[in-house]
Structures are given as C-alpha cells and as structure tokens.
Amino acid sequence: MSAAVTTSPAIGPPLWLLLELTYRCPLQCVFCYNPIDFAKVEDELTTEEWIRVLREARALGSVQLGLSGGEPLMRDDVEAIADEAHRLGYYTNLITSGVGLTRERLSELKRVGLDHIQLSFQDSTREMNDFLSHTRTFELKKRCAEWIKERGYPMVVNCVIHRLNIDHLDTIIDMAVRMGADYLELANTQYYSWAHLNREHLLPSREQLQNAERTMLAWRERMKGKMKIFFVVPDYYEQRPKKCVNGWGTTLATIAPDGTAMPCHTARMLPGLSFPNVRERSMRDIWFDSDAFNRFRGWGWMKEPCASCEEREKDFGGCRCQAYLLAHDAAAADPVCSKSPHHRVVVSAVERAQETRVPEAPLVFRRPENSRSYS
Amino acid sequence: MSQADRPSIRPGIRLQWEAVQNAYVLLYPEGMVKLNTSAAEILRRCDGMRSVDEIVADLESAFNRNGLQGEIEHFLQLARAQGWLSAAES
Numbered sequence: 001m002s003a004a005v006t007t008s009p010a011i012g013p014p015l016w017l018l019l020e021l022t023y024r025c026p027l028q029c030v031f032c033y034n035p036i037d038f039a040k041v042e043d044e045l046t047t048e049e050w051i052r053v054l055r056e057a058r059a060l061g062s063v064q065l066g067l068s069g070g071e072p073l074m075r076d077d078v079e080a081i082a083d084e085a086h087r088l089g090y091y092t093n094l095i096t097s098g099v100g101l102t103r104e105r106l107s108e109l110k111r112v113g114l115d116h117i118q119l120s121f122q123d124s125t126r127e128m129n130d131f132l133s134h135t136r137t138f139e140l141k142k143r144c145a146e147w148i149k150e151r152g153y154p155m156v157v158n159c160v161i162h163r164l165n166i167d168h169l170d171t172i173i174d175m176a177v178r179m180g181a182d183y184l185e186l187a188n189t190q191y192y193s194w195a196h197l198n199r200e201h202l203l204p205s206r207e208q209l210q211n212a213e214r215t216m217l218a219w220r221e222r223m224k225g226k227m228k229i230f231f232v233v234p235d236y237y238e239q240r241p242k243k244c245v246n247g248w249g250t251t252l253a254t255i256a257p258d259g260t261a262m263p264c265h266t267a268r269m270l271p272g273l274s275f276p277n278v279r280e281r282s283m284r285d286i287w288f289d290s291d292a293f294n295r296f297r298g299w300g301w302m303k304e305p306c307a308s309c310e311e312r313e314k315d316f317g318g319c320r321c322q323a324y325l326l327a328h329d330a331a332a333a334d335p336v337c338s339k340s341p342h343h344r345v346v347v348s349a350v351e352r353a354q355e356t357r358v359p360e361a362p363l364v365f366r367r368p369e370n371s372r373s374y375s
Numbered sequence: 376m377s378q379a380d381r382p383s384i385r386p387g388i389r390l391q392w393e394a395v396q397n398a399y400v401l402l403y404p405e406g407m408v409k410l411n412t413s414a415a416e417i418l419r420r421c422d423g424m425r426s427v428d429e430i431v432a433d434l435e436s437a438f439n440r441n442g443l444q445g446e447i448e449h450f451l452q453l454a455r456a457q458g459w460l461s462a463a464e465s
Contacts, residue, residue, distance in 0.1 A: 013395050015407065061395030064407055091389060091402035116387060116404040154387035156404050182387075183404055228458065 011297070013061025014253040014287050017090075018068060018265060019050060021078065022257050025071040026099045028134035028365040029122065031160050031195040031202060034070065035268050037375030039368040044257045047077040049279065051084045053255055056283035058088045062253070065090040070257065073100030079108045086113030093118060095158075098144035099137055110151050117148050118156040118185070124171040132164065134365045145179045158185040161212070162195075162202035163353070169212045173219045173229070181227055186216065188234040192266040192321055194366045197374065200359035203349060209237060236346050236353075240311065241318025241334035248296035248320060253287060261286045263293055266321045270330045296320050301331055305339045382430075382451055383423030385461045390418050401459060417450055421460060427451065 023038040045053070054065070065085050072078050073096055085092045094109065094117045109117075121141055122132040129138040149155055157176045161169070169186070176184040188209075189195045189202050204212070213231070220229045235242050245252045245264040254265040259278040262268060268275065276290040287293055295301065299312050306317040317323070318334020326335040327342040335342040364370050384390055388403045390410075399415035401408045410418065416437070420430045431444045454460050 061393065063391075063393060063400065063402065064405070066405075089391065091391075091407070093405055115389070115402070118404065152386060154404050225456075225458075 011288060012250060014057060014251065014283075015062060016064045016066070016252040017054075017057045017062040018066040018252060018254040019053070019081075020068050020070060020254065020256050020265065021050070021072045021081070022070040022074050024074040025069055025097070025366075026074075026135055027071065027097050027137065028367045029132060029160070029194070030198045030363055030365055031162060031189045032366040033190065033193050033195065033266055034366065035266070035375075036193055036197065037371055038070075038366075039371035040375070041256065041258045044075075045255075045259050045278070047080055049259065050077075050081050053259075053278050053283060054081070054085055054088055054090070056278075057253065058090065060283060060287055063090060065092045066095055067092065068095040071097050071099055073105070079105065079112055082109055082114045083112035086115075091115050096120070096144075097133070097137065098141045099135075101144050101147070103147055106147050106151055110153070116154050116156060118158050119144055119148060120158045120160070121172070121175070122159065123165045124168050124175040128165060128168065134367070142179075149180050154183065155179060155181045156183040156185070157181040158187065160189055161186050161204075162189040163204040163208065164201065166204045166208045166212050169215045170219075173216070177219075177223065177227060183228045183230070185230045185232070187230075187232040190232075190235065192325065193269070194364065196325055197364050199349065200352065200361065201363050203234065203236060203353040205354050206237065206350070207354075209234070235319075235322075235336045236350055238336055239338045241315050241322070241336040243315045244319035244322075244334075247316045249287075249293040250297070253283070253293075261290070261293075263296075264319075264321065267292075269321055270324055272330070296331070303331055303333070305337075305341075306333045309339065381423050381426050382421040382454075382460050384418065384421055385459060388459055390415075403459075413446075414450060414454075417447055418454065418459070421451075421454075423461075 022044055023034055023041050067078060067081065072094060082092050092115045094114055096117060097120050119141060122129040126138040130136050157179065159172050173184065191199050195202055216229060216231045223229065249263045252264060254262045255278060256262065260275045261278055262275050273292050273295060275292045276286045302312060302317055306312050318336055320330045322334045322336065323332045324330040326345045333340040335346050337343065364374065388401060390399060390401055393400050396409055399410045401410060416434060420433055427448065431447050434447065435441055435443050
C-alpha cells in the first residue's frame with residue numbers, strides 16, 4: 001500500500017433511490033423543497049423510462065425506494081411502478097399528501113406489494129392544515145389515514161414543523177397517536193427553495209423550539225414502544241452542519257420528473273453543474289462517472305476551513321445547497337458551521353427569528369404562477 | 376420473554392439478502408440496517424413458528440456450538456426494543 005493521500009473513500013452503492021415522479025401537486029405548501037422553477041418542467045418520464053431506472057439502479061444495489069413528487073399519485077402509473085419495484089426487491093415507500101388516494105388505488109398498491117405509505121399533515125386542525133397547504137385537504141387526509149390503517153400498513157405520519165405550527169406540537173402528536181401512527185416524523189423545515197423564500201415567516205424562535213422539544217420528549221417517553229417519534233431540529237440552531245444526504249454521492253440518487261439525476265433533491269439550484277439525465281446515460285454511468293456526482297465526493301474539493309478540519313469526514317462540510325444559498329459558493333463550508341466565515345448570515349437570521357414582528361414580504365405559496373414569477 | 380414465545384418479524388419489516396452488500400439487511404419504513412452474520416441467522420429463524428428454545432437448538436446444531444441461549448435471548452431483547460419483532464404473546 002503506498003502512502004498516497006486519499007481524497008475520496010471508495011464509492012458505495014446508491015442504497016437510496018428517490019423518484020420524484022412529478023412536480024405536479026394540488027397542495028401549495030409554503031415550505032416545499034421542490035425547485036422554485038418547477039413549473040418549467042413539463043416533460044415527465046414515461047412509465048417505461050421509470051421502470052428502466054428501477055432496473056438499472058437495483059443492479060447497482062439500490063434497495064430503499066422513495067416514490068415522491070410533487071404528489072406522486074397525480075400519475076396513474078404509481079401502481080405499475082410499485083409493482084415492478086416489488087418484483088425487483090425494493091422496499092417501496094410512497095410519500096404522499098393523500099390527495100389522489102382512493103380505497104381502490106390503495107387496494108391495488110397493497111396487492112402489487114407497496115411496502116409503506118408516509119402520509120403528510122401540515123397541522124392538527126382543519127383551519128391550519130388547509131391554510132398552510134392552501135387546499136381543503138384535512139378531512140381527506142384523515143380518511144386516508146383510516147384506509148392506510150385498515151389495510152394493515154405501518155402508519156407513518158409526517159408533519160413539517162415551522163414557526164406557524166410549532167406551538168401546536170402537542171395537538172399534532174396527539175392527533176398522530178389517535179390515528180394509531182407507528183412512526184411520527186416531526187421534521188423542522190429545512191430552508192431551501194420555497195422554504196428559503198418564506199424563511200422569515202417559518203424560522204421558529206429559540207423559545208418556540210425549546211418548548212417544542214420539551215413537549216416532544218414528554219410524548220416520546222409516554223409512547224415508548226408504541227410510537228416512534230423522530231424530531232429533526234432546524235440546523236440554523238446548530239453549531240455544526242448536518243451530514244447532508246449522508247455525503248454527496250455516497251448513498252442517495254434522486255431522479256427528477258424529467259429524468260435529471262442528482263445526488264440530492266435540491267441540487268438542481270447549484271450553478272456550474274450539469275446534471276446527467278437518465279434518458280441519455282445509464283444509472284451506472286451516472287453514479288460512478290458523471291462529473292456532477294463526483295464533484296463533491298470525498299474531500300478533495302474542500303476549501304478552508306473544511307479542508308484541514310478534523311471533523312471533515314463527519315459532516316463533509318455540510319450541505320452544498322445551503323453553502324450556495326447562504327455563502328454564494330457551493331464549495332464553501334455550510335454557513336451553519338460556526339467555523340464558517342459566513343456563519344454571521346445564519347446568526348442574523350436566527351436573531352431576526354427572536355423578534356415578534358410580522359415579515360414585510362408576503363407568504364409565497366407554491367403554485368405554478370408563483371413558480372413562474374419568482375424564477 | 377416467555378419460553379412459549381414464538382418471535383416473528385413485525386409486519387411491514389422485511390429481512391432480505393442483498394448481494395451488493397454481501398449481507399442480510401432489515402428493511403423498514405424509510406430505513407435499513409445491515410445485519411452481521413449472527414443477527415441475520417437469528418432473525419432468519421424468527422418466523423413465528425419456532426419457539427425461542429427451538430431457535431437456540433437450531434442455531435446450536437447449525438453452528439455446532441453450545442451455550443448460545445444467553446446471547447440469543449439478549450439479541451432478541453434488543454430486536455424487540457428496536458421494534459423489529461411483533462409484540463410477544465402473553
């Protein structure tokens with residue numbers, strides 16, 4: 001073995017495959033992570049093309065499959081895709097708002113071997129759920145929850161948490177308990193895309209966050225062994241960045257509706273990267289050999305303070321999209337890190353979140369007209 | 376854990392051989408655990424048919440070793456705490 005300096009660990013398999021089947025979605029959530037310019041993408045892959053992606057990725061070792069969007073059920077071939085996924089040996093997760101789900105579709109999904117459904121709520125009351133998603137969907141979601149339970153699926157409820165609903169955490173958890181949820185994901189908003197646009201409205205105060213954590217911990221203790229509660233803190237309140245997508249090009253491959261392949265679902269915003277498309281290249285070629293997937297692998301690309309940081313293998317310098325959004329350089333340290341020269345940007349956003357004033361800019365809902373006017 | 380308990384993997388969770396990882400994995404909603412050989416050998420036998428005693432006897436004979444009871448029961452407790460197994464029958 002030579003003493004050569006390694007700049008990259010060996011490339012492992014893309015264990016996680018996330019298919020964003022469509023950007024179409026009847027909901028207009030203000031924290032959506034789909035790209036702001038999603039309305040430009042109209043040319044979705046066909047069923048046959050998605051199935052080819054499934055086969056190629058499975059051969060590379062992909063095994064956890066997310067069917068997401070947009071709202072994946074806007075497509076009428078989710079059943080066919082789930083069917084093939086099951087045949088290939090994937091563990092298939094459908095990530096849905098519930099809109100488009102019917103008892104009949106659920107029966108068919110169960111029959112073809114869909115493994116689990118993650119159902120999202122925006123809050124615990126009809127008023128807030130329907131306001132935050134800008135749709136009347138609360139009652140429909142509750143019905144979906146009953147059907148999912150009735151079919152014997154593990155019940156996974158997801159609720160994105162932010163300034164406007166974090167004070168309702170107790171009733172959100174209570175709602176999940178009453179629905180018989182096995183898993184509850186309380187994911188604090190991550191500030192990309194629409195959530196970044198609406199950040200002043202969404203970033204909670206420190207006090208809100210501390211209260212929420214206390215509430216969550218009490219429920220976690222109470223529900224031990226019955227319901228698992230996951231709580232993702234907003235990284236703006238951390239001193240070290242998250243190991244985003246487990247490290248660029250290490251675990252996750254996301255395929256956008258038009259076939260664009262990316263190491264993370266928000267990477268499309270990064271300038272100077274040309275992402276490969278599954279219509280033109282095989283998954284093997286994309287995963288191992290494309291410039292985009294290799295760009296931020298390992299640590300050879302790092303600048304200071306990351307390059308000489310002893311924690312560089314722990315968090316890989318954080319999130320590339322956040323570095324770009326907040327430091328205007330995708331190869332910079334994630335400004336969440338207190339060692340980043342741009343950390344001040346995060347600190348001042350957090351300081352503003354302690355104030356009680358209402359932001360001047362309006363809350364922008366994720367809808368095609370806004371997509372066109374804000375991109 | 377009672378002697379009559381016949382452990383089984385919880386519905387919605389799947390044990391599967393993954394050639395690329397050269398390992399058995401446990402797949403569950405939005406997650407995966409790569410199992411070491413002994414964990415995999417125990418879980419493969421958690422089929423709801425065999426009692427804990429039978430699993431122990433089976434593994435002792437398959438690996439030609441004695442005295443595995445403690446280790447196996449300890450692992451089954453961990454697996455239960457992780458939510459990988461169905462609730463024990465009372």
